[in-house]
Amino acid sequence: MNPFMKISQVMRLAYKKHILIPAFNVAYLPMLKPISDALSECNTIGIIEVSRPDIMNFGAKSIEAVAAEYEKFANEKFCFLHLDHVPVIDENFTDVDWEQWIKNGIELGYDSVMIDGSRLSFEENIRITATVVEMAHRNGVCVEAELGSVLGHENKKLPPYEEIFEKKIGFTQPEEAKIFVEKTNVDWLSVSVGSIHGAISGAAKNQKKICARIDIKHLAEINQKTSIPLVLHGGSGIQVDCIKEAIKNGITKINIGTEIRQAYEQVMESDQKIAEKMVKKAVMGIIDSYQIYNSADVLLT
Numbered sequence: 001m002n003p004f005m006k007i008s009q010v011m012r013l014a015y016k017k018h019i020l021i022p023a024f025n026v027a028y029l030p031m032l033k034p035i036s037d038a039l040s041e042c043n044t045i046g047i048i049e050v051s052r053p054d055i056m057n058f059g060a061k062s063i064e065a066v067a068a069e070y071e072k073f074a075n076e077k078f079c080f081l082h083l084d085h086v087p088v089i090d091e092n093f094t095d096v097d098w099e100q101w102i103k104n105g106i107e108l109g110y111d112s113v114m115i116d117g118s119r120l121s122f123e124e125n126i127r128i129t130a131t132v133v134e135m136a137h138r139n140g141v142c143v144e145a146e147l148g149s150v151l152g153h154e155n156k157k158l159p160p161y162e163e164i165f166e167k168k169i170g171f172t173q174p175e176e177a178k179i180f181v182e183k184t185n186v187d188w189l190s191v192s193v194g195s196i197h198g199a200i201s202g203a204a205k206n207q208k209k210i211c212a213r214i215d216i217k218h219l220a221e222i223n224q225k226t227s228i229p230l231v232l233h234g235g236s237g238i239q240v241d242c243i244k245e246a247i248k249n250g251i252t253k254i255n256i257g258t259e260i261r262q263a264y265e266q267v268m269e270s271d272q273k274i275a276e277k278m279v280k281k282a283v284m285g286i287i288d289s290y291q292i293y294n295s296a297d298v299l300l301t
């Protein structure tokens with residue numbers, strides 16, 4: 001757990017001031033140090049995170065390994081450690097021992113955890129999220145949950161993007177979001193408002209992501225009804241202007257996975273050092289595009 005600052009406070013302040021906290025997925029262990037280095041050099045507050053798919057499908061190995069790497073290399077004056085996507089039912093529709101994953105994350109000192117009950121019924125999602133919130137809050141750990149479904153992890157063909165957007169397939173319903181937040185006491189909510197996850201399996205994981213966008217009106221309605229920091233998954237590949245508008249409307253944390261993973265993978269086999277530099281460069285590019293240099297000055301006062 002971060003000894004310098006509390007993630008709950010930093011996220012609340014960022015939400016209030018419309019400052020983005022970028023969250024970077026560690027798909028391979030050596031990606032962690034360059035992410036942290038980039039944040040320190042830019043004086044930017046960010047989150048370093050690992051998801052179950054990063055471990056199962058790529059090279060993040062285990063949540064223990066990521067916590068150890070974090071302990072070794074992260075500069076906690078600028079970052080937090082988050083356990084991303086612990087699904088109750090995974091992308092292949094098998095049951096996951098979510099309780100064990102969450103317990104481990106809490107014991108290992110993660111600052112926050114995400115329970116993903118998005119493949120459950122609304123009631124079941126509420127029930128399990130509330131259980132996790134209780135477990136986590138007892139230990140001073142924050143919880144992110146997901147309502148609606150951000151598509152893309154599943155190993156099946158998606159409908160055409162325009163159809164997803166027009167018909168709002170998987171979109172979070174504002175009224176449900178309100179009830180969900182009230183009943184679970186969750187800290188932040190991952191919402192589905194047009195973004196999609198990068199593919200994590202098959203040939204598609206190496207392809208360029210679809211250029212997604214965000215339904216700002218829909219997002220604004222959710223924000224108005226929930227008043228807690230909102231999270232955008234599948235942040236890679238969305239136009240910067242669109243994201244800036246989303247930040248004004250409640251999005252506080254954006255998960256960035258595909259973009260930095262692919263930067264690393266392109267050269268990881270031929271030159272490890274250059275691969276790490278590519279990650280740092282990509283992270284700095286993201287900090288630059290959202291103009292969040294020196295966010296630490298504002299968020300740590």
Ligand SMILES: [Zn+2]
Pocket residue numbers: 085150197233234255
């Ligand atoms: Zn996600």
